[in-house]
Amino acid sequence: MSDCIFCKIVNEEIPCAKVFENDHVVAFLDISQVTKGHTLVIPKVHKENIYELTPEIASKVFEVIPQISNAIKKQFNPVGLNLLNNNGEQAGQSVFHYHMHIVPRYGKGDGFG
Numbered sequence: 832m833s834d835c836i837f838c839k840i841v842n843e844e845i846p847c848a849k850v851f852e853n854d855h856v857v858a859f860l861d862i863s864q865v866t867k868g869h870t871l872v873i874p875k876v877h878k879e880n881i882y883e884l885t886p887e888i889a890s891k892v893f894e895v896i897p898q899i900s901n902a903i904k905k906q907f908n909p910v911g912l913n914l915l916n917n918n919g920e921q922a923g924q925s926v927f928h929y930h931m932h933i934v935p936r937y938g939k940g941d942g943f944g
């Protein structure tokens with residue numbers, strides 16, 4: 832999708848702080864991190880939301896999440912971690928290219944939740 836900001840990240844038309852990439856998935860730091868190390872994991876193909884994901888694409892996204900989570904744990908040493916995926920404007924989705932948030936947690940007052 833030509834006007835999708837995350838497709839532009841996939842195509843390297845706009846920069847990002849990339850933390851992981853393979854043939855199917857890219858992960859990069861959120862531009863406005865709610866906590867240190869807040870990361871987004873996206874499929875390279877444009878799918879708007881969870882309803883559009885095929886099982887194959889969902890698998891590709893989820894299969895890298897433990898590895899990325901462990902890398903975040905090692906680097907930032909959070910006390911917990913949330914996975915979050917917003918679908919639809921009313922659910923808080925603002926970028927309409929499927930993404931999973933990985934939000935490291937640092938205890939009370941860490942700015943999230």
Ligand code: 5GP
Binds near residue numbers: 847859
């Ligand atoms: P949503 O609200 O759709 O669940 O999450 C979208 C996320 O994308 C937000 O946390 C927002 O900060 C992040 N975001 C929006 N535009 C950009 C961008 O250009 N680069 C990066 N790295 N993150 C972005």
Ligand code: ZN
Binds near residue numbers: 838839876877927928
């Ligand atoms: Zn897109």
